Amino acid sequence: MRPLDSGVKTEHDDLRDASRGRRLQRVLADAGIDSRRGCERLIERGRVRVNGRVVTELPAWVDPAVDRIEVNGRPLPPPERHLYILLNKPVRTLTSTRDEPGADRRTVLDLVQHPARAKLFPVGRLDYDTTGLLILTNDGELANRLTHPRYGVPKTYRALVKGRVTEEAMHALEGGVVLTDRRDGRTVGASRTNPVEWKIVHADEEKTTLELTIREGRNRQVRRMLAKAGFDVKKLERIAMGPLRLKGVARGAWRELTAGEVRALRRAAAMEIPS
Template sequence: MEERLQKLIAAAGISSRRHAEEMIAAGEVTVNGKLVTEPGTKADPERDHIKVRGRLINSLIQEREKIYILLNKPRGYLTSLADPEGRPLVAELVPHTLGRLHPVGRLDFNTEGLLLMTNDGDFTNFITSARNRVAKVYEVKVKGVPPEPAIERLRRGIKLEDGVRTAPAEVKKVEESETNSWFEVILHEGRNQQIRRMFDAIGHSVTKLRRVRIGFLYDERLAPKQWRRLMPAEVARFMRGTQKGKPPAKKKSSAKTPLQAKKRPSSKEMSRGAGNSGRRG
């Protein structure tokens, strides 16, 4: 059956669909020996010989096991598969025996927290597409105490320095001191360094940023640099799209949010943590 090349490349575990489109446009893909540069081109892996950077990928499409990883990314790691500057990569935190796994979305270099990795392009597209409204929840520490009108601007959507306006976001103040504030921010989109740029736009820079939940997924048992496989039921729950990024139903008396479920570090502890720092967050 014919399918779009970017989907087939993602199915082979070579890259996400978006990156596959870039490889096609860059002239790195051939079908039956002919160069293809149009991302919308279709091919049939049962009939056509598909090569990426000279490597035949037909067998990868047929035989690949789909793998889904939840990683607790520490600060100081790049959410990428390669870096010309030689900085540490998240790919180095999972065993090479799992094969080539690409990050689902991104967390910037100085952001920590939960990051999904997979070789399933369809899964990546579902999680990262804004229309599916898979919530990403962050703990944010900022300098100073932003006034409520400024926070309301973030909730409504704010114009960033490049002229792009963000989608509405959920922003809740959790704690404040004389010099810092802590917020819980929930996004359904993932622009580059979005949360840092949002708070910069109101004059309060982010000093610490951690992603604590993706959709219904949060796992406080994962220490930084640790990872676990997703259970089949977790993958199926995402792909059914029934939750649309909403957290599990709460019981009025006992259920807790990720921020409530653990003891919040003191202002002093978080300031010390920020001092040791070096997404799309």
């Protein structure tokens, strides 16, 4: 019996030659197979063939116009057109593609009446009662980079807090605070958040309006950080992500990003800019 081909053989092909095309996992991600990281796992598990040969080692470079690429025995579909939506999320809206069985809460996809909305997913998460800027896309690689703390893409929030908040109190947040993370009802660890940028927009005896910029996206992070500092958050809105600002889009409304905005997002996420 002929042994299974376990990887790229440089003596048989030139998939290691970067000048021949694009990284295999990027081609798969652009075709809508999975996120770039998910496509790398498919390759490592031997689920991808190029010109009939199983590829399990990276980097590998391909030319989609020339090479025959298969995933799980099926030819690679043509590249998917990426779509980028900016939504001004209202309160009492679930940041998900669908609700849990038996529940009937409104989701962000219910607000986006677009022919391709079934392929969209939210980039990161806003709490049920948090409002503001949310991106929906079918671009898995960009979504991963916008949310992964490694790339440090800034997200700016405006918070309305009960009572007067002083600059001295805010200095305690600058270097980050220790938050305990939970998953499925269990504690999975505690760690300090990354440094935070902040400013006090308005303060009086009854309330304070703050703006905070974070560069990661832990679960309910801004609310939890402010609560840890003893602040009672009444309203929370995301007003910016990277170069995008929440201007000219009414609450509950949406629009497609311009080509220039997409390029700016890709630069913020340290991604290649297509020619």
